[in-house]
Amino acid sequence: MEYIEEQRSEGTDPSASPFESVDTNTTPDTEYSLPGSPISKPSPPNDCRSVARQKLAQLTLEEKVSLLTAADFWRTKSIPSKGVPAIKTSDGPNGARGGIFVGGTKAAQFPCGVSLAATWNKRLLYAVGQHLADETKARSANVLLAPTVCMHRHPLGGRNFESFSEDPLLTGKLASKYIQGLQSKRVAATIKHFVANEQETHRLTIDSLLMERPLRELYLRPFEIAIREANPWAVMSSYNLINGTHADMNSHTLKDILRGEWGYDGTVMSDWGGVNSTVESIKAGCDIEFPFSSKWRFEKALKAVEEGRLTMGDINAAVENVLTLVERTKSGDMSIEEAEREDNREETRALIREVGAEGITLLKNRGQVLPLDPNTTRVAVIGPNSNRAIAGGGGSASLNPYYNTIPLDSIRAVAQREVVYAQGCHIHKWLPVASPFCTDKSGEPGVTLEWYSGDRFQGDVAVTQTRTNTDLFLWDSAPLAQLGPEWSAVATTYLRSRATGKHTISFMSVGPGRLYIDGELALDLWDWTEEGEAMFDGSIDYMVEVEMQAGKPIELRVEMTNELRPISKQKAFNMTHKYGGCRIGFKEEDQVDYLQQAVDAARAADVAIVIVGLDAEWESEGYDRKTMDLPSDGSQDRLIEAVVEANPRTVVVNQSGSPVSMPWVDKVPTILQAWYQGQEAGNALADVLFGRQNPSGKLPTTFPRRLEDTPAYHNWPGENLRVLYGEGLYIGYRHYDRSKIAPLFPFGHGLSYTTFEYGRPSLSRKVLTESAPIHLVMAVTNTGAVAGSETVQIYIRDDKSRLPRPEKELVAFEKVFLEPDETKHITVSLDKYAVGYYDDSVPAWIAEEGTFKVLVAASATDIRRSIAFEVRESFTWTF
Template structure:
C-alpha cells in the first residue's frame, strides 16, 4: 500500500509529509486519504496537544531518574504500556520519549529526564520502555540523538568527542532501541556533533543509523531544531517539527527541481513517514478525537509502586521504617513538605490529575491524626512563588489592550505558556493579554515580586507599576532560554489587606530576536526569615522525629538551564543542621533530579532519595517512611563527595560548560563510576548503592564455564532474605579485563538482576555474559574487538561493594566490524 501511495503522490505531496502541520500534528494529504497524526510529550506522561502548563489533565508518572533507580525493566515495560494508554486518551499516536542521554556532569538541567550514567543500564530500561509503548500500537521516540548532555547553549553548542567514546558510552542506548526494541521514531538533538548539526549529520543519521544499524523508522527534529533545506534532507532528517514548515515546502520542491536534492531521497523520507502512519494504525483508524482526562485506578497504583521502587535509602541508623503506633508527635518540615514536587520542568511538564504532597501522604498514613506538625521553614524555589487561586486572562487583538475582549479564560496559577493561541482569530505576533488576580499576604513585610516573560510584560499592584519586564528586555534563563531572567522588585505589603495584581502582556513585535514562544510567569513571596527557621527548630525539638522534605523543584531541574552547583538551594542546609542539632531522630527526604553534596550527612539519622516520583509522590514517600513499601531503588548515578570530583569538572571551561561554542568530552570513557575507579576518588555514594529494610545472604556464584564460548557464559547466585520482612536486592555483574592494547575502564557493567525476595526465602539471580560484552571499539581497526586473554567477572552489590570474582578466558580474538566510515573530525 505504501509503495502504491508513493507512486500516486506528486513531488509537492511527498514534500508536504516532511514537515509538521502545526505544533503537534503531521500533514494530511486528503486527495489520497493520507491522515494526519498527533505527537505528544513526554517521558513521564502524555500531555496531549495543549500548553506546557494547564491543559487537559493526565497521569503523571515518576521522572526518568527515579525509573533508572528502579533497575527494573519489567516494571518499566508495564509503565510503557500505561503511557501508551495515556497517549490514546490524548488522541496521540507518537510519544516523544524516552530520553536516554547520559548523566555526564551532574549539573545537566535534564539530568532528571534521563535514566543513568551507564549505557548498559540505560539501554535495558529504554528497550523495555519502548517495547511497552509500542506493544499498544503507539510509537516511542527515543531522544536526543546524540551527545546532548547539557542545556547550556544547547541549540548551538557543539559536543566534541572521539568515536570510541561516542560508540561505547553515548550511542549504546540508541543502538539497543533500534536493534533490540525496534523503535519506530528517533528525535535528533539540538546540538552539533563535532561541529555538524545532528539534524543534518549524514554520518550519524545515514551512514551509522540507517546503513550500519539497519534502522527503518523516521528521524524527526527536536522542536525548531532543524536549520537547512538541502543539508537536513540529504543528511537523513525525515520530519521537520513543528509546523508549519520553515525550511521545506516550496524551498525543498525547488531544490529537487534544480537537482540539488535527489527526488529519490525525498521519496525515501516520505516512505518512512507513511510507514510510521501504517505502524500506528492511522490508515485503518484515521479519526482524531477530543482529548480526555481519564484517571485510571490501575495507573494510580502503578505510579505509587514505581515511586517506591525507585526511592533509594542512602542512610539509616535503624530509625526507619518508623513505627506508626510508637509516635506521639512528628514534625514534617521543609519547602517540599506541603508542596508536591512531582516532576521536573520544561517539556516533561504535564497537568497532573492530582498531586499528593509528602505532608498529605504522611497524614493519611497516620489516619489523619493531629500528631503531625508542619512548618515550611525556608524556601528552595528559583523563581518567586507563583500566585495560586483564580487568575483571569483577557485577550485582545493588537498589542495595546484596546477594543473588545476577544477571549476570556481563567487559570489556577500565575503561569502561562501559549503554544497555540486560545482563539484562532488572534495573531501570535499581534495580540495582548491582561491578567488579573488578587493576593492577600499572610503577614506584614517586605515582599518580593517577580516577573519573567517571553514577550513583553509589566506588573502592577493596585494600579502602580512595580515590575517592568519590557524596558531593556533581553533573553535570559527562562522558558528554554527564550524568556528574560526574572525581574525582582521589593514592596511592603500589609497583613489584612487584599491587593489587586495586574500584568499587561503583549507579543513581541515582528522580527524581534526571532522568538518562537509566548510565555509569562509572575509571583510574590516573603523571603525566608531567621524567625521561620527558629520556629521550625523549636517544633522539631519537641517531636519524636523530624522529617525534613528538602531538595529542589522543577524550576531548578528543568530543560533549558543547567544547575549552578550541587548544593541544596536557599537555606535548606542551615535548616537541616539546626534541626539535627536539637533532634537526633532526623530523617531527610531528598527530592532532586540528580546528586547533591551533603555536608550535613553525618548529623542526621536517615536519608531517602525520593527524586520526583509523580502524582502519588506523598503516598509513595509515606509508604517507604513507614515500611508499607520497601525502598527499592539503587543509585543510577554516582553521588560524588563534591562537584569537583566529577570527571567533567576539570577546571577547563572547554570540558564544561564549553567555550566558543564547543564543549569537549575530554574525559572520554571516564564517566561516573568509571572515573572513580580510575582515579581512586571515593564517592559519597557509589553507582548502584542503596540500603534495604532487611538483610540478605549471597551464595558463592556459579558460572557455566570459565571459557567464553559462542553461546556466552551463564552465572547464577542464590540470594536469601535473612530478615523478617520482604525486600529487594540488586545483583550487578561487571566485566574487568586483565590486560588490553587500548586503555580501558577498570570494570564495566554488563548485566544485573533485581530480585524481590519474601522474608526467609531464596531467589536466584541469573545473569549472562556474551563475547561482545568483553569488547571495546577500536577506531583504527573499524571493529569491536574482544582480545584473547584473561578477564574477571565481578559480582557486586554496587560499584564499590564487590562480593565475588570469577575467572573468564577468551581463547581467541573476536572481532565485529562496522560499516560506517570514521567519525569526521571536529570542525568549527
C-alpha cells in the same frame, strides 16, 4: 519536545503554528480529516512499510515535500485525498501532557526518568510504558516524545532528572522495556536525543567534540541497545553539533551508523526547531521537521530538487519513513481527532505509587532509625519541600497532574501520633506562581485572557479565554487562527492574600509587558533588556512590594504582545514577532522565625524528618545548574545542621533528579534519596518511611563528595560554543575507579530494611564464543526479618586489553524479590556484548582473546563474588 531558541527568519516566527490551525488542543477539520468521511479505525497492517510505499507512489512531488514538515506544533500533515491521516505527538518522558504546555488536560504524572532507573526493574518499566500508551491515547496522540536516554556526564546537567543514568547498559536495557510497553499498544516511542546532548548551556549551538570510542561505547550505546531490542518507531535528533556538524544533518551518526550499521527502519524527527539545513538534513536522514516552519523545507526543498541538489530518491526515502510512522500508529484511520480527555485510572495510580516507592533509595540508615513505627513514633516533618508537591523537574517533562500527594499529608495519614510541621526555610528561585490566590473576572480560580488581533490592542476582543495558571508563557497555545501572526492580550486576575502585610508580587515578561495593580502602573517591562534564566525567552523576575489586607482583592492587569524582546534581537535574527506571555508570582510576608520553629519541632519529636532538595525551577530543561549545593544560599544546609543538633534521630529526605552536596552527611544518621516521584510522591515516601514498602532503589548515578571530583569538571560546560568530552570513556563510576576517588555514595548503592547474602556463582561453561553465550547462575538469600528486593549487578573486567579499558563495566543486572529466609537462583546471560569494546582502527566491536573476570556486586564498590571465563579467539562485529 524541546524549546525553540531564536532562529533567523523574516518577519514573524516561522515555527509558530500555521494560521489555519485552531489551537494546539484541537484539530481543524479540513486540514487533518476528510470531512464527512466514515469513522474507521483499521488494525495496523502486517507490513507498514509496504503500505507506505503504495501510498508514496500516489503522491505528487509537492505532496511528498509537504509531509517533510509538521502541520502545526504537534501534528504531521495529512493528505486526506490520498488516505494519509495526520498523527499527533505529545510530550513527554514521565507523562503524556497533551497539546498545552502549562495548565492543559490533566494527565498521569509518573516518576522522573532517573527515579525509574533507580528501580533497576525491567518489569516495572514495561508496565510504565503500557500505561503511558493509554495516557497518550487519552490525549488523542499517537507518538510519545520519550524516552530520554542522554548520559549523566556531569551532575549539573539540567535534564539529568529526565534521563536514566550515567551507565549506557542500564539506560539501554530499561529504555528498551519502556519502549516495548509503549509500542505493544500501538503508540510510537521517540527515543531521544540522538546524540551527545548532555548539557543545556548553549544547547542549540554547542559543538560536542568527542572521540569515536566514547561516542560508540557510551553515548550511542543506549540507542543501540534499544534499537536492537525494542525498535523504537521514531528517533529524535538532538540540537547540538557532533564534531562540527549539527545532529539533524550529521551523516556519520544518522546515515552511516543509525541507518547503515544498525539497519534502523524507523522515522527520524528533528527536535523542535532543531533543523539547520535544507539539503543536508534530508540527505543525512532527518525525515520530518518539527514544528511547522517555512524556514528550511517546502519551497526550498522543491527548488533543491529542481536544481539537482536533492534527488527524488532522497525525497522518497524520507517520505516513506514518515508514512511508515503514520501506518504503524494510525494506518488509514481518517476519523476526526477527538478532544483530549482525562483517563484517571486506579490501576495507573497504583502503579505510579509502586514505581515511586521502588525508586526511593536508602543511602544511609545508621542505628536503624527507619522504618518508623506509626503507632508509637512522634514525628516532626520539617523542610521547604515537606508541605508542597515536588512531582517533577521543569521543561518538556512537565505536565498538569490529575492530583498531587504532599509528604506532610501522606505522613499524617499513616502516623497514629500527632505530626508537627515546620517549614524551616524558603528555596524559591522565582516567587511561587500567584495562581492559588487568584480568581478571574467571573470569580472562578484563574486568569481571564482577552486577545486582540495585531499588537496594538485595537478593535474588539477577538478571543476570550480562562487560564488556571499565572504562568502564562504562550509559546504553544496562542489562538493564532483567530488572531494572525501578531497579537496583543490583556490578562486580568484578582489576588487575595490570606494575611494582612507587606507582600511581594513578581512579574517577568516574554515580549513587551506592563503590570498594573489596581489600575496603577507597577512594573513597566515594555522594552526590557536583561534576560532571565528560564526555559523560555524572558526577562528577569522583577518584584514589587504591596500592602494588602487579608481577604481583600487587588486587581492585577497585564498588557502584553508577542513582539520580540530584547529589541536588539529583531535585527540580529531578522524577526519582529515571536512568542509572548508573562509569569506572575506572589509571596506573602514572612511573619515567623522559620528556623527556630524547626528546631522547636525537632526537639519535641521522637524523629525529625527533614525534606529538602531542588524543584522544577532549579532543575529544568533550558539551563544547567550552577552548583551542586542545595539552594538557596545555604539555607537548607543550615536547617539540617540545626535540626540534627536538636534531635540526633533525624532523617533527611532529598528530592532532586541529580546529586547534591551533603556537608552534613556524617552527622545525619539516615538519608533517603527520593528523586521526583510524580503524582504519588507523598504516598510513596510515606510507604517507605513507615515500612509499608521496603526500599529497594539503587543509585543509577554516582553521588560525588565534591564537584571538583567529577569526570567532566575540567571540561564543563565548554568555551566558545565547543565542549570537549575530554574524560573520554571515563564517566560515572568508570572515572572514580580509574582515578581512585572515593565517591560520597557509589553507583548502584542502595540499602534495605533487610539483608541479603550472595551465593557462589557458577558458569555454564568457561569459554565464550561469538555464537554461544555463557550463563551465570547464583543464589541470593534474604537473611533478614522482612521481605525485600535486591538488585544483583554483574560487572566485567578485561584482565588484559590492547587498548585502555575501564576497570569494570556493568554488563547485566537482575532484581529479585525474597521473603525472609527465602533463597532464589538467578540466571544471567553473558554474550559478546558483555566483553566487547569499539576499536576504530578496525573499525568494529571486538572481543579480544584473553581472560575476563565476572564481578558480582551490590554496588560499584561492593563486590561480593567473582568468577572468570575466557575468549580463546578474537572476533569482531558491527551491530
